[in-house]
Structure formats: structure tokens, C-alpha cells
Amino acid sequence: MKAQIKISLIFLTLAASIGLILRLMQAGIPMMNYKYLLHTHSHVALIGWVYNGAFIIIYNLLQVENRKPFNRLFWITQISIVGMLLSFPFQGYGAISITFSTLYVFCSYYLVALIFKQTREKPKTTQSRFLRWGGIYLIASSIGPYALGYFMANDMGDTIWYNLSIYWFLHFLYNGFFVFVVFAYFVGANLSKGKNIFILMNASLIPLFGLSTLWTDPLAFMYYLSGIAALLQIIAFVVLLKDKSVSQANSFTSWLLRLSLIAYGFKLVFQLAGSTNSIQAFINDTVPYSVIGFIHLVMLGFFTLFLLSYLFNNELIRLSRLSKLGSRLLIIGIVLSEGLLFGKAALIQLSIPWLTDFFPTLTAVSSLMPIGILLLTISSFSTRTIPDRLE
Incomplete structure (x- = not known):
């Protein structure tokens, strides 16, 4: 998987x-069409880096034994990312x-199928539940692009439904799939309160989408529902921190x-604060800054x-002066x-x-990020032998 990591870092760069x-x-x-380039940036970042990660x-x-389906799927997915990058x-x-x-x-659907196949053949754990439900939310996120295509085809690009379809996609992709994969890693196979964390996270995920609808001035109960969901996620995080050490192999990765x-x-x-009228008013007045932030x-x-x-912790990128400088x-x-x-x-x-x-000023400080990421990417091509824990 070392090649896959390098590809992911290149997409991050x-x-x-962009x-x-x-x-x-x-x-x-002035350079290009800003809106088109923004679509490119978001797709390459979300899929080329975070989804690949x-x-x-x-x-x-x-702990995959038959690597061929995963390897084949990964490279087909990269074709889709390159296609989006160039179009x-x-x-x-x-x-x-x-x-x-x-x-x-369709590649993401196949990944979910592989997750279910792999976990079906092994004892059920909280970790496998997080992975399975993360896959379900990944499928749910795809409803957003389908709806987006419909609204565009019917000249509804200026309606609230167009924006809601984008928020639906983002919510179930990163609050659902991405976060659930991270929590699967944290809970492991035997975290004592892992089941409680899973129940809290799963119960909160769907009503948490209500936060993405508050800008439409919905009924009052949506504020309460969103607030309860946000509170459940805070409780889950507190339980996780109390039950799981975050120590790593060395001080830098920690x-x-x-x-x-x-x-x-x-x-x-911010999620909990966003469930209040006053903070929603603040967000609506400062969308280009608060939402992007x-x-x-x-x-x-x-x-x-x-x-x-x-x-770094799994020695998939060499921890060197260059990679540390890039990270900083x-x-x-x-x-x-x-x-x-x-x-x-x-x-x-x-x-x-x-x-x-x-x-x-923002451009000047933002330039530090691609420079740092480029140094990280270069460090990943180090010729020094690194144990490949995934193979």
C-alpha cells in the first residue's frame, strides 16, 4: 500500500x-472560472485525499488476506479522481x-460491498459495526449528487434544494463515513465502552443533518433536534477520551x-452552538468565512x-526532518x-x-499549507526502507 499512500499525498498536494x-x-x-475550480478543489480533496485515506x-x-479486489478497486477509483481533476x-x-x-x-458502492463481505466472515465487534454503518452512510451520501443532477437538469440551481443536496452529500460523507472509520480505529476490537459510543454516534448522525437545514428557517423543533444530536456526539467523544489512550509510538505522532x-x-x-438562533444568524451573515473556516x-x-x-505511527511515511518540517x-x-x-x-x-x-493576507498564510504538504509528499518517496504494515 505504499504506492497508494504516495498517490493520496500527491492528490493532497x-x-x-488548487x-x-x-x-x-x-x-x-484572475485565472480561471472560480466556481469550476472550487468544484475541482473540493472533489480532489475529499476523494483523492480523505476518501483514499x-x-x-x-x-x-x-486485515485483508485477498488483496486483489481492494487493489483493483483503488486504482479504478484513482481513474475517476484524475478524470474529475482534468474535467x-x-x-x-x-x-x-x-x-x-x-x-x-459506483466504486464507493463496491467498497461497501467488500466491507460487508469481510466483516460477515469474522466475529461481530464494535469496530466492524462502525465500519458497516460508515459504509451505509457512504451510500446515503451518494443521494446528494443524484439529487444535484436532477435539480440542475430542471433549472433548480438557485433553489434551496440545490444547496441542501450538497449539504446532504457532505454530511453523510464526512460526519458519517469518514468519522465512523476514524472511530472504528479508535474503538478497536475490545474498547470497554465502544458499544455505548457506537449507539450514541449512530443515534445522532441522521438528526444532526438538521444543522445543515437551519439556514432555511425551519420549524423550531429542528433546532432542538439538532441540538440534542450535537450533544449526543459530545457525550460520545467524552466517553471515548475517558476510555481510550491517545498515546502513539512517539511524541511527534502523539x-x-x-x-x-x-x-x-x-x-x-461549533455544532452545538450552531443549533441556536443567534449563532445561525451569525453564520448566515458570515458564510464565506465561518462556513469555509x-x-x-x-x-x-x-x-x-x-x-x-x-x-507516521504505522511507519507508512518515514518520520524525518523533512516530514516533520512539512507537518509543522x-x-x-x-x-x-x-x-x-x-x-x-x-x-x-x-x-x-x-x-x-x-x-x-489569507493567501500569504495559506501558502504554508501546500509547501508543507509538498515536503511531506517528497518525504514519502524516500528510498529508505519502511516496513509495510499493510502487506
Whole structure:
């Protein structure tokens, strides 16, 4: 799986580079169609990096004996990602990009089938339950793109349903599939309170989608339902922290893991706060900053740092001066960009005219992330022998 890890890091480098181009365009440098490039950035980041990372973790947790179906599936999925990378910048959601997106969707279905096949042949554990339900939520997430295609075909791109279909896809992909894979890793096969954590997470997942609907000014019960779901996730996280040590093989990987858990903790707090009218009003007034800041908090602060700690801990990336430098630059870029995004949102709410050169400043600090990721990617191509724990 070393080749698969390198490919995933290359996609992360490309996604970060595209993100920097988007920042340059926001700063006033015209290059390409911003919306099309944004679609490219999100798809390459979500599928090329986080989905691939989840794939590698699943492969490891299942202790696969017959590797051929997984290897074949991985490479077909990469074809779909390359297709999206080369088509989205030029046509957005068009015939070619939708074709490759559909190929990815069917690849994800096959991954779920493999998960169920592998877990069916072994004793049921809380870990296997997390993996199975993560797969179910992965399938559920695909309803979003199908609905998106329908709304676009019927000139409904300006309706709330178009945005809700995107939020549906994102919610069940990262709150469902991605988070459940991470929790499967944490609970292992014998965590004493793993079953309680699973029940809390599973019970909260569907009603938590209510948070993505609050901007439509729904009935009051949606606020209460979303708040209860957010609270259940906080309880599950507290139980996990009390029942599971987060120590790793060395202090550096432990540091990365703890940072990712801190980011996840902030995510949970923001979810609970977001179930209130006042915070929803704040979000609606600051969407370009608060929403993007939240998404990056989850994707970069939580998932990316967790995946890096996992890869380092399992010696799938060599822990060297170069990889440590790359990780530190990435973390500095994440912290500074998050501070700017949420800071700008707060200043707008307070009507304080500060950070007038916001986008050039954001672009400057954001440049640390692709540089750091590039150094990490280069370090993964080290010729020094690394034990491959997955093979």
C-alpha cells in the first residue's frame, strides 16, 4: 500500500495547490472560472485525499488476506479522481465530470460491498459495526449528487434544494463515513465502552443533518433536534477520551493526534452552538468565512492531521526532518488561516473595519499549507526502507 499512500499525498498536494490558486483569485488575480475550480478543489480533496485515506485505514483494520479486489478497486477509483481533476476546471458539472463522478460513486458502492463481505466472515465487534454503518452512510451520501443532477437538469440551481443536496452529500460523507472509520480505529476490537459510543454516534448522525437545514428557517423543533444530536456526539467523544489512550509510538505522532482531536472537539462545540438562533444568524451573515473556516477545521484540522498521525505511527511515511518540517508548516498554515477566517467573521459581526487586506493576507498564510504538504509528499518517496504494515 505504499504506492497508494504516495498517490493520496500527491492528490493532497494538488488539492492544496488548487486551494492556493483560489485564494489568489479571491485576492484579485484572475485565472480561471472560480466556481469550476472550487468544484475541482473540493472533489480532489475529499476523494483523492480523505476518501483514499479512509480506504487505507479500512484495508488495514479488516486485515485483508485477498488483496486483489481492494487493489483493483483503488486504482479504478484513482481513474475517476484524475478524470474529475482534468474535467471540472473546464466545464464544472458537465458530461465528462459527471461521468467520472458516477464512476467514483459506483466504486464507493463496491467498497461497501467488500466491507460487508469481510466483516460477515469474522466475529461481530464494535469496530466492524462502525465500519458497516460508515459504509451505509457512504451510500446515503451518494443521494446528494443524484439529487444535484436532477435539480440542475430542471433549472433548480438557485433553489434551496440545490444547496441542501450538497449539504446532504457532505454530511453523510464526512460526519458519517469518514468519522465512523476514524472511530472504528479508535474503538478497536475490545474498547470497554465502544458499544455505548457506537449507539450514541449512530443515534445522532441522521438528526444532526438538521444543522445543515437551519439556514432555511425551519420549524423550531429542528433546532432542538439538532441540538440534542450535537450533544449526543459530545457525550460520545467524552466517553471515548475517558476510555481510550491517545498515546502513539512517539511524541511527534502523539502531538499530531492530539491536535486532530482538539480540532474535532472544536467541531463538536461549533455544532452545538450552531443549533441556536443567534449563532445561525451569525453564520448566515458570515458564510464565506465561518462556513469555509468550519469545513477546513474538519477536513484539515481533524481528518488530515489524524491521517498523518496514523501514517507516521504505522511507519507508512518515514518520520524525518523533512516530514516533520512539512507537518509543522502545514499546522502553522492551518492555525493562521483558521484564525483569519473566524476572526474576519467575528469582525464583520461586530462591524469593525479591520483586515482590509484580508485576502492577500489569507493567501500569504495559506501558502504554508501546500509547501508543507509538498515536503511531506517528497518525504514519502524516500528510498529508505519502511516496513509495510499493510502487506
